[in-house]
Amino acid sequence: MQLYNTISKQKEKFIPIEKNKAKIYVCGPTVYDDAHLGHARSALAFDLLRRVLKADGYQVTFVKNFTDIDDKIIAKMKESGKTLDEIVSHYIDRYKKEMQALGIEDADIEPKATESIQDIIDFIKHLEEKGFAYTINDGVYFDTSKDSQYFSLSGRKVDESQNQSRVEGNSEKRDPKDFAMWKFSKEGEPSYPSPWGDGRPGWHIECSAMIKKHLASDGEYQIDIHGGGADLIFPHHENEACQSRCESDQKLARYWMHNGFVQIDGEKMSKSLGNSFFLKDALKVYDGEILRFYLLSSHYRANFNFNEEDLLASKKRLDKLYRLKKRIQTDKGSAVNKIFKKSLMNALNDDLNISQALAVVDEMVASSNETLDREPKNKALKYEIRSNISFLEEVLAIGTLNAYAYFQIGISNEEKEHIETLILKRNDAKASKDYEKSDAIRDELTALGIQIMDTTEGTMWEKIK
RNA sequence: GUAGGAAUUGCCAAGUGGUAAGGCUACAGAUUGCAAAUCUGUCAUCGUGGGUUCGAUUCCCUCUUCCUACUCCA
Structure with missing residues (x-):
């Protein structure tokens, strides 16, 4: 398996910490609103990674967190009058259901920040003891000047006077780069007691603490792969990597993987632009697997421009697989065609080259049809085709529906x-x-x-x- | 402004220092009562201008355009 590593900016052979095992941590959503297509794409990218590694024989431990305490959630509380728990459990539930509709499996462990408060506090305490933290009027901060490797992930320049468009930060900070690990709460905000005062954890520290708690190995690296959206590289992942390195003298992850963005009409989706596309709305119109196939059909690192025309073209491609599945009229399998399997896995093992993998699928479909045209009664062939499709169900989670039902979606x-x-x-x-x-x-x-x-x-x- | 990334056929999208996968669309043929489905065939010289090279879409530089980060964000 070759994976593109954000740190080295090139593909590298995947060498796990522990033989035949893969420890993966992916940054999940902050649950203050419904999931949009971007969340889906990220979840899809890492779901594919997980499936491919499993097909390669790795024993995968996959962790995805939920950020369930955060400024935006607090804002939502004030706005809606609901409790933290009401908001958070609602959106987590929705998130999981919608992702399942896309064929995404739940993570093995799904930690929440609020369930890890003590671990977070211990983590900060340890950093404070080692001299990496300082406390000012509104919270406990990390002193980035103490970490010589700061910027090693995002590749930014240290000497850059990066205060160009700076929103006015807390003036008591020693350096604009310094970030909050613990934020003191204001009147009426949810808070947790800590040695420094009542408050809540900062965004970056929760991931570091939860990785340590749920996944970390001893040795040079805590985990194998850390993933998330490309927008998280800086500052989120930079800060996570920094904290973990300073707290433990281990590096956080050997491979950092980042998925590209979903854009609508060439623009980033965002609330301020008013072009957010919620997954729940897309799922009202399209079946989850059709959306999955479409969103998965281009490389995970590339930006993805979502539009209905392309989606329908993509569906036609999937239709052909289902017509073949319908055509063979059997659920009995034999063995997956070796060449097919090998070609497919070769493509996927090259940094998840889905385009090439789908070309392999297209070729399998076409040649199967061609042979069936000639030998409509060849049972052995039908069994093999059925096995090939089963393999796709496993690795790509496509072709999973009943072939008749697929073409009758929405018909009473x-x-x-x-x-x-x-x-x-x-x-x-x-x-x-x-x-x-x-x-x-x-x-x-x-x-x-x-x-x-x-x-x-x-x-x-x-x-x- | 600073730092990354990207520009491939009508559309989506791989890939490579030696003349460019796959899908959609289109056209032609086989098949069909006619269609549809299926199969077969046809359809690009890789943003601009330079350079390196025997040879570049692929490496380097210029320019243009677009995206992202630096501010909460998948």
């Missing part, structure tokens, strides 16, 4: 009956060579948004779109 049972009645009538008309009538029925079906196809296995129908 009543409509289904009606459609099938019409098809029977048409077949009768066809049998008596009354083509005028059969074509009229076909037009009627088309008007209903149904496309029919006469195959050797009988007349099939699909919902158009």
Whole structure:
């Protein structure tokens, strides 16, 4: 497995801390609002990584946190009058359900910041003892000047007078780069007792503390892979790496992976631009697997420009896989075709080269159809195809639906009956060579948004779109 | 402003120092009563201008355009 490492800015061979094991930590969402397409893309990228590593035989421990205490959540409390717990549990629940709809498995461990307060406090205490922390009027800060390797992740220049567009920070900070590890609470805000005063943890410290608590190995590196969105490189991951290195004398992660952004019409999604695209809205219109396939179809590091036209083109590609699945009419498998499997895994093991992997899938579909055209009764072939598709279900989580149901998404049972009645009538008309009538029925079906196809296995129908 | 990243056919999107995967669309053919589905075939010289090289889309420099970070953010 080759992975692109943000630190070295190149692909590197994946060498785990412990043989055949992979420890992965991914920054999850701050749960103050519904998940948008960007959250989906990030979750999808690392879900793919996890699946590929598993297929490679690694025993994967996958951790994804929920940031459940934060300024934005507090703002939401004030705005909505709801309690912290109400807000947080609502959005966590939604997040997990929506991600499951995309075929994303829950993480093995899903730590929350509020469940790790003592670990966070201990972590800060230790840093304070080692001389990396100082306390001012509004919180406990990390002194970045004490860390000679600060900026080693993001590659920023240390001497850069990076105060160009600085929002006025706390003037008591020793250096603008310094960041809060513990923030003292104001009147009416949720707070936790600490040696420094009541307050809440800073954003960066929670990840460091939770990694230490749930994943860390001894030795040079605590974990194998740390992932998240590209916007987290600085300052979030820089600060995490810095804290962990100073607290433990270990490096946090050997490989840092960052996914690209989802853009809408070429622009970053953001609330201020008013172009946020919530996953829940997308899921109302499109099936989760169709969205998964689309969002997964370009490389995880590239930016992704979301639009409906491309989504429909992408769906057509997935349709072909499902037509093949429908065509073989069996759930019995034999063994995955070796060349297919090898080509697919070679592509995915090259820093998750999904484009190449999907080209391999396309080729499998086309050649399977071609052979089936010639040998429609070849059972062994059908079993192999079924196994190939099962492998895709496992590694890419595509092709998982019932092939008939896939083409009937959004059709009610009543409509289904009606459609099938019409098809029977048409077949009768066809049998008596009354083509005028059969074509009229076909037009009627088309008007209903149904496309029919006469195959050797009988007349099939699909919902158009 | 500073720092990263990107520019590939009508659209999406891989990739490589030796003349560019795959998908969608389009066109032609096979198949079909006609369609649809399926199969077969056709369709690019890689943003601009230089340089290095026997040879560059691929390496270096200029320019242009776009994205991101520096401010909460996947």
